[in-house]
Amino acid sequence: MKRFAHPDLAEVSLSGAMQALADPCRQQIVRTLLEADGRAMACNEFELSVSKATASHHFETLRQAGLLRSSTQGTKCLSSLRLDEFEARFPGLLQLLRDEARA
Amino acid sequence: MKRFAHPDLAEVSLSGAMQALADPCRQQIVRTLLEADGRAMACNEFELSVSKATASHHFETLRQAGLLRSSTQGTKCLSSLRLDEFEARFPGLLQLLRDEARA
DNA sequence: CGTGTTGTTCGAAGATGGTCGAACTATTTG
DNA sequence: CAAATAGTTCGACCATCTTCGAACAACACG
Numbered sequence: 156m157k158r159f160a161h162p163d164l165a166e167v168s169l170s171g172a173m174q175a176l177a178d179p180c181r182q183q184i185v186r187t188l189l190e191a192d193g194r195a196m197a198c199n200e201f202e203l204s205v206s207k208a209t210a211s212h213h214f215e216t217l218r219q220a221g222l223l224r225s226s227t228q229g230t231k232c233l234s235s236l237r238l239d240e241f242e243a244r245f246p247g248l249l250q251l252l253r254d255e256a257r258a
Numbered sequence: 259m260k261r262f263a264h265p266d267l268a269e270v271s272l273s274g275a276m277q278a279l280a281d282p283c284r285q286q287i288v289r290t291l292l293e294a295d296g297r298a299m300a301c302n303e304f305e306l307s308v309s310k311a312t313a314s315h316h317f318e319t320l321r322q323a324g325l326l327r328s329s330t331q332g333t334k335c336l337s338s339l340r341l342d343e344f345e346a347r348f349p350g351l352l353q354l355l356r357d358e359a360r361a
Numbered sequence: 362c363g364t365g366t367t368g369t370t371c372g373a374a375g376a377t378g379g380t381c382g383a384a385c386t387a388t389t390t391g
Numbered sequence: 392c393a394a395a396t397a398g399t400t401c402g403a404c405c406a407t408c409t410t411c412g413a414a415c416a417a418c419a420c421g
Contacts, residue, residue, distance in 0.1 A: 157398085157399075169355065173276040173277075173280040174276075174280040177276040205379085207397080207399085208382075208399080208400085209379065211400085227388090229387090229396090229397085231396090231398080246354070247349065247351070248351075251348055251351060260416090283409090301367075301368065302367070302368090310367080310369085310411095311370080311371095311412075312410050312411070313368090316409090330417085332418060333365095333417065335369090
């Protein structure tokens with residue numbers, strides 16, 4: 156069973172966080188998780204217009220940016236937002252995504 | 259005398275803003291302007307470790323992201339932050355840069 | 362008018378990033 | 392065990408981004 160690496164939020168730079176959140180596909184992933192309200196979701200539950208390989212790459216990028224916590228459950232990979240930790244490190248950043256989602 | 263284009267903040271996407279602010283060199287420019295407290299600064303007043311050509315490109319990128327307002331004064335190009343407008347469009351985003359500047 | 366200052370623009374080189382298909386691993390199910 | 396499911400990893404391709412030097416433009420100052 157695969158184990159994913161999850162950096163400490165203190166190691167995540169603002170540049171890194173912004174770069175991760177700048178991509179539309181990754182924004183979509185984070186927005187979906189924001190609406191999921193804390194629930195962990197499998198990769199194939201997200202409606203993404205990219206291949207499996209590309210999606211997997213984006214999930215990894217978001218993990219490295221401290222946004223996602225992932226673990227495998229059977230053949231699935233469940234991911235949830237590290238909401239409180241990320242909010243403590245970069246206050247207000249995720250709220251901007253929430254706002255843009257309504258627009 | 260050259261005139262620069264300055265987009266309406268409503269036309270600036272969150273992706274665009276984050277992409278602009280993700281670059282270390284551009285972060286340096288914005289941070290310097292934040293410390294300048296509203297004062298307009300010439301390009302050569304910023305201590306950047308890149309060539310003139312590259313710096314000029316970064317200033318243009320920041321203008322397109324709605325962060326800078328620039329105008330020429332003699333041979334100089336004076337730039338200032340569009341602080342209130344940008345803050346109204348993306349609340350809290352510039353504060354993150356300010357915080358990271360102290361760290 | 363010539364010289365120096367300040368940026369801009371152009372073209373090219375090199376790095377980075379998003380994308381995919383194919384092959385692979387691990388797990389569940391028949 | 393065989394087949395289906397869910398992701399990951401690899402290698403390659405292409406677009407975009409960063410960077411620079413060189414050439415250029417506009418202005419200030421003798």
